[in-house]
Amino acid sequence: MATHRTFSRPNGLCAAVLLAGSLVWGSVHAQAPKYAQRPVKMVVPFAAGGAIDAMARPVADALGRELGQTVIVDNKPGAAGNIGAALVAKAPADGYTLLVGTSATHGANPAMFASLPYDAAADFEPISLWGAVPNVLVVNAAQGARSVPELIEAARREPGKLTYGSAGAGTSLHLAGVMFEKAAKVQLVHVPYKGGAPASMDLLGGNTNMMFDTISVALPNVRAGKLRALAVAAPERHFALPDVPTFAELGLPSVEAATWAGVFVPKGTPAAIVQELNAAFARVMAQKPVQDALRANGVQIQSLQGERFRTFVNGEIKRWGAMVREAKITPE
Structure with missing residues (x-):
């Protein structure tokens, strides 16, 4: 009996540990994300080394850490951003191809180009605005x-x-x-x-x-x-040029223009993936190293996710479109 009692407690403890471990593993397995099981591509529709590319790279690195996968920055320049935007619009809506959209692709271009290879409003799901330069x-x-x-x-x-x-x-x-x-x-x-x-x-x-x-x-x-x-050309002086006045200070308040950037996915991307990306970008944009990297490139940070970003984009399409039509600007 003594021998039986000596081994029964460890066996019971072992069984308890195994049971607890199986429950933990089962819980983790059940909660394992279905998204980001392979590298994600972030398409920048402008050349490497430019303002948009400089914004995208620190964000992509941080997003990769959040998702646990490599986020590859893929530059697809040409036609004022239209080539890269069209590529993403036609990509599978699975969350593995992101677009860095801008004040060109989702602002001026819809009014400037008579035949655009994508619909800025209908073909994309806005995820996150990063800020503007x-x-x-x-x-x-x-x-x-x-x-x-x-x-x-x-x-x-x-x-x-x-x-x-x-x-x-x-x-x-x-x-x-x-x-x-x-x-x-x-x-x-x-x-x-x-x-x-x-x-x-x-x-x-x-x-x-x-x-x-x-x-x-x-x-x-x-x-x-x-x-x-x-x-x-901003409502207030820029932190990198504190001694340079704004046009508003000089009596020209209507001169206000910035290059903004944010990320989009193709329309039809599953809601669960959209929500996960919204949350991931909210965390990314709250990170001080990311903010420092963006500010070092002159970016005034403005983090908007989901529907707030959609409202912003719709307003930009309307604002820039009216300006393009009034000035009768066409591709040159």
């Missing part, structure tokens, strides 16, 4: 105007002579120039380029007179003394 009016520091009033005076003195470069027709850089022309009552010449980088290079080379550029891209040249920042 305001545009700043810059000139060549060696030969450009020293202030917005001086620039306006020069433009009025010689209508249709001063030029401004942009990353292409219909981009926020171009539309900021249109806003400025209308608000300041001046006539400028738009010079579109295939991207912001060549436009900036020509401004540095003295081939154009001015440019609206994203703060993140212009900032290194401003700090190096190669470009002079005259005004920020």
Whole structure:
């Protein structure tokens, strides 16, 4: 009996441990997510090294940690973002292909292109807005105007002579120039380029007179003394350029333009996956390292998920669309 009693307790304990372990394993197994069982692709519809790409990479890294899977940034530039957006619109709605949508793909493009290969509102499910990089009016520091009033005076003195470069027709850089022309009552010449980088290079080379550029891209040249920042196209001064006034401060409050970015999935993605992504991005955007990385690139963070992001997007399509139609902007 003593022998029986000696071994019965360990056996009972062992059985209890095994039972508890099986219950825990069963619980974990039952709660195991059906989503993110393989790498996820995040399509950036613009070239590597640009403002949107710089926003996407720290977010993608953090999302990968949240999902426990690699998130691959896949650059698909071309046609003002339309190529990459169309690719995601036609991708399987399974949560494994995400789109970094912007003020171009989900703002100006629906009005600017007569035949768009996707429907910005109907073909996507908005997941998360990350924030925006305001545009700043810059000139060549060696030969450009020293202030917005001086620039306006020069433009009025010689209508249709001063030029401004942009990353292409219909981009926020171009539309900021249109806003400025209308608000300041001046006539400028738009010079579109295939991207912001060549436009900036020509401004540095003295081939154009001015440019609206994203703060993140212009900032290194401003700090190096190669470009002079005259005004920020935002409601308030930017944290990276605290000494540069806003257009509103200069009496031109309608000049407000920024390049925003957020993530979308194809329409029809299962609600459970959409909810999981909403929650994951909310956690990602709350992380200080992510916020620090975005702010280092000039991003003013604005985290919106789900229906709040949808409302924002619908408003942007309406706002930018009205501007494009009024200015009669077409792809160049």
